[in-house]
Amino acid sequence: MTTQLNRSLNAVLAVMFLLLFSMSSVQLWAVPSYARQTGLACSGCHYTPPELNPAGRRFKLLGYVDKADDAKVLKAEGNKTRSALDLLATLPLSAMLEASFTSLKTAVPATQNGNVELPQDVSLFISGAWTTHVGSFVQVTYSTQDDHFSMDNTDIRYANKTTLGGKEFVFGLDLNNNPTVEDLWNSTPAWGFPFIANDVAPGATASAIINGSLGQDVAGFGGYGMWNNHLYLDFTGYRSDHVGGPQPNPGTDAAFNIRGVAPYWRAAWQQAGAKDQFEIGTYGMHMQSTPNGISGLEDSYTDWAVDSQWDRTMFRKDVLSIRGTYIRENSDLLATFAAAAAQVRTHHLDTFMANGEYHFGNKYSAAFGWFHIGGTADPLLFPSGDVTGNANGNPKTDGYTLNFSYWPWQNLLLAAQYTGYTNFNGAGTNYDAAGRSASGNNAIYLNARFLF
Numbered sequence: 001m002t003t004q005l006n007r008s009l010n011a012v013l014a015v016m017f018l019l020l021f022s023m024s025s026v027q028l029w030a031v032p033s034y035a036r037q038t039g040l041a042c043s044g045c046h047y048t049p050p051e052l053n054p055a056g057r058r059f060k061l062l063g064y065v066d067k068a069d070d071a072k073v074l075k076a077e078g079n080k081t082r083s084a085l086d087l088l089a090t091l092p093l094s095a096m097l098e099a100s101f102t103s104l105k106t107a108v109p110a111t112q113n114g115n116v117e118l119p120q121d122v123s124l125f126i127s128g129a130w131t132t133h134v135g136s137f138v139q140v141t142y143s144t145q146d147d148h149f150s151m152d153n154t155d156i157r158y159a160n161k162t163t164l165g166g167k168e169f170v171f172g173l174d175l176n177n178n179p180t181v182e183d184l185w186n187s188t189p190a191w192g193f194p195f196i197a198n199d200v201a202p203g204a205t206a207s208a209i210i211n212g213s214l215g216q217d218v219a220g221f222g223g224y225g226m227w228n229n230h231l232y233l234d235f236t237g238y239r240s241d242h243v244g245g246p247q248p249n250p251g252t253d254a255a256f257n258i259r260g261v262a263p264y265w266r267a268a269w270q271q272a273g274a275k276d277q278f279e280i281g282t283y284g285m286h287m288q289s290t291p292n293g294i295s296g297l298e299d300s301y302t303d304w305a306v307d308s309q310w311d312r313t314m315f316r317k318d319v320l321s322i323r324g325t326y327i328r329e330n331s332d333l334l335a336t337f338a339a340a341a342a343q344v345r346t347h348h349l350d351t352f353m354a355n356g357e358y359h360f361g362n363k364y365s366a367a368f369g370w371f372h373i374g375g376t377a378d379p380l381l382f383p384s385g386d387v388t389g390n391a392n393g394n395p396k397t398d399g400y401t402l403n404f405s406y407w408p409w410q411n412l413l414l415a416a417q418y419t420g421y422t423n424f425n426g427a428g429t430n431y432d433a434a435g436r437s438a439s440g441n442n443a444i445y446l447n448a449r450f451l452f
Helices: 002-023 032-038 054-061 209-213 334-338
Strands: 073-076 085-088 093-104 115-129 134-143 148-164 167-176 218-227 231-240 262-272 276-289 299-314 318-333 346-360 364-375 397-409 412-423 443-451
Touching (some): 299 334, 318 334
Antiparallel strands (some): 148 167, 346 364
């Protein structure tokens, strides 16, 4: 009777929350196709989505195909003249619907505050085993603001196992469209905190290329390996792939056009104990790019970063997670300087993000994160402008994020998040020379996300 009452209460709360969105003035998800494939609940691979636990990291490492042999598979043996067949009998398809409410401390001029999006977006996923050694996380997302579907995060893998030095060695090939989306930890940008984000509030002008600037705008192919469940190495080469643009690619109206190949590298060491999971690593990327074209002078970017993650099991079922990353970007903006769009050629940008999260079982979580962006001031590269501009050309942005998440079911997220700024685009007050303060961009964000 108590169980039935709890279920009914959860259902009522969920419906009320969704109705609030529709009536009020308001990184790897636990995609259900993986659960259907493995026969495991979402908690089998996640502390709470998208935060992978050790089993989830191994599942991703093995190409999203672990336990695929237990699923219904269509097979035919091959020979010298006939091709083999190794095909999952059912399509690994899932969907996600997201609704949201965002309220800024100070409304953007000439716009409504308390912004409702129902939906904020809708995603379709082809996620799971394709064959015995090939699997995917492929996301296509409809955005309300763009009013169309487009490619989102994509990660397609081939994985296999052997031994090296008497220890297990997992190796694979990876095809993806966002540097760090292939990573196994939640300390790197693609799957890092915060795990939900509004698309209404103004964002900082400056961002390192490896911190989301190339997401869904590149195609990368590379290889990776994990030795003895400790040492992880990954190397991927990227080329520009402007989705929605003409092909062959002329590079016009694109801020980044990779010349040659942009290499991405990753090295990490992990230790696992009965209660502790610890990772420390480094990653980075180098890119030569011509803005708005595929020939001519080039800008050069080199990003290097360090990261760490520690997960500690508390009171048998709770988990404390502490994560952080520092990114240093050094750039020589020869092309941008020659086009009079930068005051000086050489720049640096520092990004630091740290967060701690406590999971109360897998039903509730509370998190606090802090972020800092700082670097070379340049009034041409970071020009002035209402709301989104930099009056002094300084990229400095500092702030924090508070998040509380509730999972009444493992495939339904209800979350409340607050983002606050102490500095925004170079100043705490009047940062845009139009009287707007950094704290004016503080945002309350309510989110409901249902996966099925």
